[in-house]
Amino acid sequence: MSDSEPYSTLEVRHSYQLPEVIDPxxxxxxxxxxxxxxxxxxxxxxxxxxxxxGYYAHSVPPxxxxxxxxxxxxKRTICGVAxxxxxxxxxxxxxxxxxxxAGGVGGxxxxxxxxxxxxxxxxxxxxxSTDSTNSTTEMGDRIDILPDSRLxxxxxxxxxxxxxxxxFFQDAHNALIARxxxxxxxxxxxxxxxxxxxxxxxxxxxxxxxxLASAAIDxxxxxxxxxxLWFLDPTSLxxxxxxxxxLNPSSRWQVDPLxxxxxxxxxxxxxxxxxxxxxxxxxxxxxxxxxxxxxDGAIKVANSSHWETSDVAVENDFVVDxxxxxxxxxxxxxxxxxxxxxxxxLANSETTGPMQLTTYDAGWDVDEQxxxxxxxxxPSKKQQxxxxxxxxxxxxxxxxxxxxxxxxxxxxxxxxxNPIDTINFSGGPERNFTAISMTADGMLYxxxxxxxxxxxxxxxxxxxxxxxxxxxxx
Numbered sequence: 001m002s003d004s005e006p007y008s009t010l011e012v013r014h015s016y017q018l019p020e021v022i023d024p025x026x027x028x029x030x031x032x033x034x035x036x037x038x039x040x041x042x043x044x045x046x047x048x049x050x051x052x053x054g055y056y057a058h059s060v061p062p063x064x065x066x067x068x069x070x071x072x073x074x075k076r077t078i079c080g081v082a083x084x085x086x087x088x089x090x091x092x093x094x095x096x097x098x099x100x101x102a103g104g105v106g107g108x109x110x111x112x113x114x115x116x117x118x119x120x121x122x123x124x125x126x127x128x129s130t131d132s133t134n135s136t137t138e139m140g141d142r143i144d145i146l147p148d149s150r151l152x153x154x155x156x157x158x159x160x161x162x163x164x165x166x167x168f169f170q171d172a173h174n175a176l177i178a179r180x181x182x183x184x185x186x187x188x189x190x191x192x193x194x195x196x197x198x199x200x201x202x203x204x205x206x207x208x209x210x211x212l213a214s215a216a217i218d219x220x221x222x223x224x225x226x227x228x229l230w231f232l233d234p235t236s237l238x239x240x241x242x243x244x245x246x247l248n249p250s251s252r253w254q255v256d257p258l259x260x261x262x263x264x265x266x267x268x269x270x271x272x273x274x275x276x277x278x279x280x281x282x283x284x285x286x287x288x289x290x291x292x293x294x295x296d297g298a299i300k301v302a303n304s305s306h307w308e309t310s311d312v313a314v315e316n317d318f319v320v321d322x323x324x325x326x327x328x329x330x331x332x333x334x335x336x337x338x339x340x341x342x343x344x345x346l347a348n349s350e351t352t353g354p355m356q357l358t359t360y361d362a363g364w365d366v367d368e369q370x371x372x373x374x375x376x377x378x379p380s381k382k383q384q385x386x387x388x389x390x391x392x393x394x395x396x397x398x399x400x401x402x403x404x405x406x407x408x409x410x411x412x413x414x415x416x417x418n419p420i421d422t423i424n425f426s427g428g429p430e431r432n433f434t435a436i437s438m439t440a441d442g443m444l445y446x447x448x449x450x451x452x453x454x455x456x457x458x459x460x461x462x463x464x465x466x467x468x469x470x471x472x473x474x
Contacts, residue, residue, distance in 0.1 A: 145452070151167065151168070158247060167437070167452060174206055197253070214229045219285075228256060230273055237265070263289070265294060266291075268321065270322070274329055278335075292323065300313065311363075318366075320353050323343045327340065329393070336393065340360075341359075343358065357372055384435060385398070386398075395462075405432055406423075411462045442459060443457070444456075451473065455468060
């Protein structure tokens, strides 16, 4: 080193580090710490749907500001709320007001309509009725059964061999109702008979709880197919209506004038009826109606061959007041011109009397009665007798409904009478019988708890009644 060069006292280090070489393909990532999600207070709790203004809540911590690339413009409001919110509230208010007005008007109209319908339904003849026995009522038009309604039933066979059965009763307005079974169509049809006569000059006026009796004729040879119904008017006179052409559904029921005969009954008298077959070929036979004479309670039978003069069948000394009645044809050789009449006789007991049988063969055997069932309680409001047969009129079943709803019976097997202490039922609902009737083809009908039920007799064991179905209501 030359003496003329400046001298430095700094220590010179002769070692050095080369600069670090950076790979251009590599890069560094900046890691941002995760912040927990907190819903904005204006988000409305846990509701996953947007608030009313249509915007989702901001997902930022409370108190934080939201940075945007441009400044937010002030929002338009109506009455201090967003336009959409305002219109929604307005719409809801209008809906509530209109609904309240419509509800008030509708309620008033419904109340007025219900009162009008109730008033119309209280008038006889305004119940659901049809001109055809094939028509049926709907459940909405159900006709309630009069609590003390009686029953009667009949059967007939049309030229094609199909069975028809008709059951008569009274509805809650005292109207006479017919339910008819058509075995071809397997249907029950309903006819309001009282309703059919309501607009005519001769409306029907059956007494409430009237006794009922019916009979049918199916004489193909003479072309006679008829159904007749008998009942009492408020003056205790027997009145009759008939369907004179059951093969023609469009034909109407008509009043049967009974040759203008005045048939007055004893207060509390019941009725029974049958078609008595002719005793010679080529004759139509006659209708027979049994009732209790008003003067002394003797049982008389009016006959269509001489309606004006009834015949005494059971003297008053051999029958109780208000006796139950049942009548059915009986064979005499090949002719079905005999009849059997069931009544309740007198006994030494003050509380019971026998079910008894009186026969007709060219005249009533007024001096002899066959005891069928002993110890029948004296007549009550519910007590009623009924008869059916099978095996070409060789077997008969005589049934009595007692006041408690139980049945008692006697079976004629072709050679003798056999009392049946207990009737057993196969199937069906719980029973509370208040009225019964039977057709001449082994069927029993009963009113029970505002329904009409149908049973068939087990002919091999007549103590058994098999439930068939419900006749009314549908």
